[in-house]
Amino acid sequence: MPNKKTTVAFSGTEEQEEALRKVIEEMKEEKGALMPILQKAQDIYGYLPKEVMKIISDETQIPMEKIYGVATFYSQFTLNPKGKYRISVCLGTACYVKGSGDIYNKLMEKLGIVGGECTPDGKFSLDACRCVGACGLAPVMMINDEVYGRLTVDDIDDILAKYE
Ligand code: FES
Helix, strand or coil: CCCCCCCCCCCCCHHHHHHHHHHHHHHCCCCCCHHHHHHHHHHHHCCCCHHHHHHHHHHHCCCHHHHHHHHHHCCCCCCCCCCCEEEEEECCHHHHHCCHHHHHHHHHHHHCCCCCCECCCCCEEEEEECCCCCHHHCCCEEECCEEECCCCHHHHHHHHHCCC
16 A cells, blocks of 8 residues: 555654644644644645654644544655655556556665655655646656656666666
8 A cells, every 4th residue: 555654764854843833833732633633744744754654743732643634645645755756657547548657666676665655765756646747758757856758667767777
């Protein structure tokens, strides 16, 4: 299942924790505060590490299971950080019919992660995306702002090697 566990060690700073605690303090008495608190927490950390959900749980007395349930249910939340290199494979129709599903599978196999995750060294994260408007180059993937088109699975090793 994608996006269910964090593979990268937590590295939050004291400043981030201070900002988080301030947000919780300000909002926790309000009704329905959990969603906005999680949103702010994600703004602060870029994702929702379990260490952060634990602080939220301790401070608000909302059980971890509930917090985890909300964080995994809504697609705007992510439990994984993005990598230094963010790989996004287009699974839009034009790319899909030209084999982007195979590219995506090959990347999962090669990186040892599933979609939505990040490699433990923080280097690569992998996601699927919708049409990026480069259908003429299908199948397409992006690594950060770089677009790679007319891909075959055999191109993957060489492309990743550029980022080693
Ligand atoms: S469907 Fe992939 S770029 Fe349009």
